[in-house]
Amino acid sequence: MSGANPDAARFRHIVRHLQADKQDNPYEWDEPYDVREIERAGDIVFVDAYTTVNGANDKSAHYDISLREALHNWEVKHGVNKSLETQRKVPNTVKLFLNFLEVQDVSLQSVSRRDVYDFIEYLAQHYAKNTVSGHISRLKVVWELAKDRCDVTGDNPFHGHTMAGTSETKKYELFTPTELQALCKSLDETSRDRRLIFLLGLFTGARLSEICNIKAGNIQQAGEHYYYHIEKGKTKDATRNVPIPSELVADMLALREGLAENDLLFSVDSKTYSRWFSVLKSSVVDDSRKVFHSLRVGFSTALKRCDVHERYAAEILGHKRGETMSYGYYARENELALLARQCDKAVSYIQSTWLL
Numbered sequence: 001m002s003g004a005n006p007d008a009a010r011f012r013h014i015v016r017h018l019q020a021d022k023q024d025n026p027y028e029w030d031e032p033y034d035v036r037e038i039e040r041a042g043d044i045v046f047v048d049a050y051t052t053v054n055g056a057n058d059k060s061a062h063y064d065i066s067l068r069e070a071l072h073n074w075e076v077k078h079g080v081n082k083s084l085e086t087q088r089k090v091p092n093t094v095k096l097f098l099n100f101l102e103v104q105d106v107s108l109q110s111v112s113r114r115d116v117y118d119f120i121e122y123l124a125q126h127y128a129k130n131t132v133s134g135h136i137s138r139l140k141v142v143w144e145l146a147k148d149r150c151d152v153t154g155d156n157p158f159h160g161h162t163m164a165g166t167s168e169t170k171k172y173e174l175f176t177p178t179e180l181q182a183l184c185k186s187l188d189e190t191s192r193d194r195r196l197i198f199l200l201g202l203f204t205g206a207r208l209s210e211i212c213n214i215k216a217g218n219i220q221q222a223g224e225h226y227y228y229h230i231e232k233g234k235t236k237d238a239t240r241n242v243p244i245p246s247e248l249v250a251d252m253l254a255l256r257e258g259l260a261e262n263d264l265l266f267s268v269d270s271k272t273y274s275r276w277f278s279v280l281k282s283s284v285v286d287d288s289r290k291v292f293h294s295l296r297v298g299f300s301t302a303l304k305r306c307d308v309h310e311r312y313a314a315e316i317l318g319h320k321r322g323e324t325m326s327y328g329y330y331a332r333e334n335e336l337a338l339l340a341r342q343c344d345k346a347v348s349y350i351q352s353t354w355l356l
Helices: 008-024 035-040 044-054 067-077 084-101 113-124 129-148 177-187 192-204 208-212 246-256 270-282 293-305 310-317 333-354
Strands: 219-222 225-230 240-243
Touching: 008 044, 035 044, 067 084, 067 129, 084 113, 084 129, 113 129, 177 192, 177 270, 177 333, 192 208, 192 246, 192 270, 192 293, 192 333, 208 270, 219 246, 225 246, 225 333, 240 310, 240 333, 293 310, 293 333, 310 333
Parallel strands: none
Antiparallel strands: 219 225, 225 240
16 A cells, blocks of 8 residues: 555456466366466465465455556556646646555555545645546546556446535736736846746747747748747647747747757746746735736737737637637648737737836
């Protein structure tokens, strides 16, 4: 219960192999094995698997798959195909659940519905209902993969719960013009890449994780306009091309110099930047509703105030959009130019109204 069992995977593999032999040949399945000789050789795992299959001494509970092992299997099987945000969130949820149970690891088979219920009650004291639901959903898919692999049996203890938590979704507040001006002044004294991340959030409305995951090869050109391609994001609609404001093109091209196509443009990940930005922001404003994501809210607000059509705003911001929309995704020159003009309206509004 306190750590992953390194012999567990081998035990379950041997059990499945022996069970298949027993099913095919129920009377002579164990003839090839001299269990006493195997025991003298010190292969206790095989002996335990053998006695489990013949019914003499079921050792299955000792070799149950652990939650951390199941997480590793999920990361190898499914995690590689998920967004970087999901790849980060699933391990964090597993860690949160284990911390709640006050163990380093736990047998996945031993997790009960009552454990999960108590975990939900604990989460509900700190998080909104949607956040609680997200945590339980991530644990549920890890368990389902373990069942698909025949590593656990029975009903999924993470399935079918009524979610508790506050019904209110956290509202992100806009920075005031004075606060934005103070932030820009503070950023003048920091590194170019950290300042550029802030300005991309302010002038393109991209999520912090999307910006920090920009690769050198994602910066491209269509006609006279530069854009950066977002490969994966929070949702399937997040995949898009975002026009780069002319004020930021030179800095982004300079950062790209000397990098391979798959190299990240920025040397800081979103989690580290978020913590750093929180410290920087605290010298300007003490309001938990005003965070980096507030820049995205601000850019969306600027688009609306400039009367940019909702379908173009959705394309730029990566919100759900109509099936006929292709602007930005295929990066045709005329389509990107159209989106760039809409972005320029918002950038001009922010500069003339909020940053003067």
